[in-house]
Amino acid sequence: xxxxxxxxxxxxxxxxxxxxxxxxxxxxxxxxxxxxxxxxxxxxxxxxxxxxxxxxxxxxxxxxxxxxxxxxxxxxxxxxxxxxxxxxxxxxxxxxxxxxxxxxxxxxxxxxxxxxxxxxxxxxxxxxxxxxxxxxxxxxxxxxxxxxxxxxxxxxxxxxxxxxxxxxxxxxxxxxxxxxxxxxxxxxxxxxxxxxxxxxxxxxxxxxxxxxxxxxxxxxxxxxxxxxxxxxxxxxxxxxxxxxxxxxxxxxxxxxxxxxxxxxxxxxxxxxxxxxxxxxxxxxxxxxxxxxxxxxxxxxxxxxxxxxxxxxxxxxxxxxxxxxxxxxxxxxxxxxxxxxxxxxxxxxxxxxxxxxxxxxxxxxxxxxxxxxxxxxxxxxxxxxxxxxxxxxxxxxxxxxxxxxxxxxxxxxxxxxxxxxxxxxxxxxxxxxxxxxxxxxxxxxxxxxxxxxxxxxxxxxxxxxxxxxxxxxxxxxxxxxxxxxxxxxxxxxxxxxxxxxxxxxxxxxxxxxxxxxxxx
Ligand SMILES: Cc1cc2nc3c(=O)[nH]c(=O)nc-3n(C[C@H](O)[C@H](O)[C@H](O)COP(=O)(O)OP(=O)(O)OC[C@H]3O[C@@H](n4cnc5c(N)ncnc54)[C@H](O)[C@@H]3O)c2cc1C
Ligand SMILES: NC(=O)c1ccc[n+]([C@@H]2O[C@H](COP(=O)([O-])OP(=O)(O)OC[C@H]3O[C@@H](n4cnc5c(N)ncnc54)[C@H](O)[C@@H]3O)[C@@H](O)[C@H]2O)c1
Numbered sequence: 001x002x003x004x005x006x007x008x009x010x011x012x013x014x015x016x017x018x019x020x021x022x023x024x025x026x027x028x029x030x031x032x033x034x035x036x037x038x039x040x041x042x043x044x045x046x047x048x049x050x051x052x053x054x055x056x057x058x059x060x061x062x063x064x065x066x067x068x069x070x071x072x073x074x075x076x077x078x079x080x081x082x083x084x085x086x087x088x089x090x091x092x093x094x095x096x097x098x099x100x101x102x103x104x105x106x107x108x109x110x111x112x113x114x115x116x117x118x119x120x121x122x123x124x125x126x127x128x129x130x131x132x133x134x135x136x137x138x139x140x141x142x143x144x145x146x147x148x149x150x151x152x153x154x155x156x157x158x159x160x161x162x163x164x165x166x167x168x169x170x171x172x173x174x175x176x177x178x179x180x181x182x183x184x185x186x187x188x189x190x191x192x193x194x195x196x197x198x199x200x201x202x203x204x205x206x207x208x209x210x211x212x213x214x215x216x217x218x219x220x221x222x223x224x225x226x227x228x229x230x231x232x233x234x235x236x237x238x239x240x241x242x243x244x245x246x247x248x249x250x251x252x253x254x255x256x257x258x259x260x261x262x263x264x265x266x267x268x269x270x271x272x273x274x275x276x277x278x279x280x281x282x283x284x285x286x287x288x289x290x291x292x293x294x295x296x297x298x299x300x301x302x303x304x305x306x307x308x309x310x311x312x313x314x315x316x317x318x319x320x321x322x323x324x325x326x327x328x329x330x331x332x333x334x335x336x337x338x339x340x341x342x343x344x345x346x347x348x349x350x351x352x353x354x355x356x357x358x359x360x361x362x363x364x365x366x367x368x369x370x371x372x373x374x375x376x377x378x379x380x381x382x383x384x385x386x387x388x389x390x391x392x393x394x395x396x397x398x399x400x401x402x403x404x405x406x407x408x409x410x411x412x413x414x415x416x417x418x419x420x421x422x423x424x425x426x427x428x429x430x431x432x433x434x435x436x437x438x439x440x441x442x443x444x445x446x447x448x449x450x451x452x453x454x455x456x457x458x459x460x461x462x463x464x465x466x467x468x469x470x471x472x473x474x475x476x477x478x479x480x481x482x483x484x485x486x487x488x489x490x491x492x493x494x495x496x497x498x499x500x501x502x503x504x505x506x507x508x509x510x511x512x513x514x515x516x517x518x519x
Contacts, residue, residue: 023050032360036368315344
């Protein structure tokens with residue numbers, strides 16, 4: 001059967017719920033959806049565990065960790081640290097962290113959770129109908145791939161993630177550029193690497209490859225980490241330069257030209273009108289390899305969403321119950337949900353998993369027995385399809401809009417949650433901003449003789465609650481969750497004052513920030 005087949009055709013298999021995409025988000029959504037007795041099929045085209053486990057979060061953080069430890073150890077007198085990392089050992093540890101790109105461990109988890117794994121590329125062919133095309137590794141290439149038609153009695157949850165964007169730059173596609181996949185799966189570290197982009201992937205990979213010994217150039221059309229506080233991006237740019245990275249800001253890559261030795265030359269132009277600052281260095285960059293890190297887009301191009309009236313290539317817009325919007329007459333009883341990168345809401349694993357839990361709980365409670373033994377939804381009922389859920393209930397992804405945390409694992413780390421100062425003002429809040437130098441708390445000087453970093457709270461002055469926080473510094477990642485709790489729970493500052501940080505920890509900065517505020 002081909003994708004032209006009619007949706008009315010008899011399905012090969014029927015499940016209560018079908019989840020398309022077995023990344024971190026799909027796994028969570030499927031697990032939660034199954035908890036009220038519903039049968040759930042999880043459709044995965046590549047590796048169960050998705051981008052995060054094999055080509056994103058886990059390998060990238062593993063590549064960054066040795067350099068972070070080395071830098072921290074250098075700040076502690078009495079510890080002897082060598083200059084070069086053992087690259088082979090770093091890559092071996094990376095291989096171990098991605099289980100050598102073998103998903104059998106995650107498959108065991110899927111089976112243990114009582115889900116049915118269906119391997120292949122899923123495609124929606126009508127309301128509650130999914131066609132799965134499985135590549136048969138040993139099949140005769142002349143044979144058609146095997147196709148299965150799955151029907152969902154109740155719901156389909158889409159968690160297909162995102163794909164990288166390749167900008168339209170002359171010669172770039174022919175230069176065999178890396179995306180984050182090839183960078184995180186690196187086997188032979190190139191002698192030189194140009195990174196196009198100035199966001200999260202670009203900055204993290206710049207640190208990782210500088211640590212691994214490559215000569216790195218970052219080509220960003222604006223500042224670095226444009227969605228965080230400007231001072232955070234500036235701190236990362238400064239430290240990258242200290243690491244020996246050539247950071248060019250305000251530059252556009254106009255063309256990529258092949259060189260006879262197999263390398264490439266990148267031709268640059270100014271990215272925008274002169275802003276009165278330093279003119280960017282536009283001299284051409286010659287490197288062995290190019291990494292494109294210019295963002296990702298939701299993966300809906302090959303998903304068949306046009307069969308239910310949605311536009312391929314666009315994010316699946318959802319309400320706070322993760323119900324897909326815009327289905328018109330195809331909406332039926334509310335059968336289509338989405339979570340994770342594919343929604344275009346937030347592109348982090350933890351927030352996507354949170355959305356997956358919401359989608360799964362809504363489906364489990366709406367279509368299963370909500371009071372089934374062990375059901376997390378016992379005693380609670382989801383809103384009617386299309387109705388606004390109670391904010392902060394288990395059926396609403398309320399935190400997406402107000403308290404979505406992110407850590408950028410550069411050196412220094414940048415950890416932020418909620419509003420930046422600019423986004424808070426744009427939202428019409430009357431804000432007060434307090435900053436404190438992390439080097440001035442006792443805990444940081446114990447940690448390291450050269451600890452440098454900064455912390456900031458954005459406070460809604462009318463309610464006197466924290467609406468945003470940013471920490472920049474070594475291990476700033478581990479300080480973020482306290483801020484996330486403060487933002488989500490809207491703790492009044494006068495109450496927060498009684499949350500006494502231990503001495504001597506870097507977290508004592510919370511006390512200093514409140515003192516700066518005037519408490
Ligand atoms: C280099 C890099 C580093 C990152 N580091 C971090 C980090 O440190 N922390 C963090 O929170 N986030 C990080 N992210 C973001 C994080 O990887 C994503 O937000 C997360 O993977 C999204 O999860 P997902 O399940 O929505 O999508 P994915 O992880 O992309 O999973 C989607 C799954 O769906 C499958 N699929 C797609 N289409 C189909 C189909 N039609 N049929 C069947 N299966 C299909 C795919 O094969 C894949 O397995 C990083 C991203 C990158 C690129
Ligand atoms: N630690 C983490 O949480 C982590 C790590 C890596 C990636 N991620 C997620 O993955 C997603 C993708 O990361 P990313 O760094 O690719 O995207 P991004 O949106 O963070 O950054 C994209 C960068 O590319 C630039 N850019 C866009 N189009 C361009 C063009 N045509 N030419 C030149 N520059 C261009 C932008 O100005 C920006 O600097 C992010 O949304 C991020 O949340 C998360």
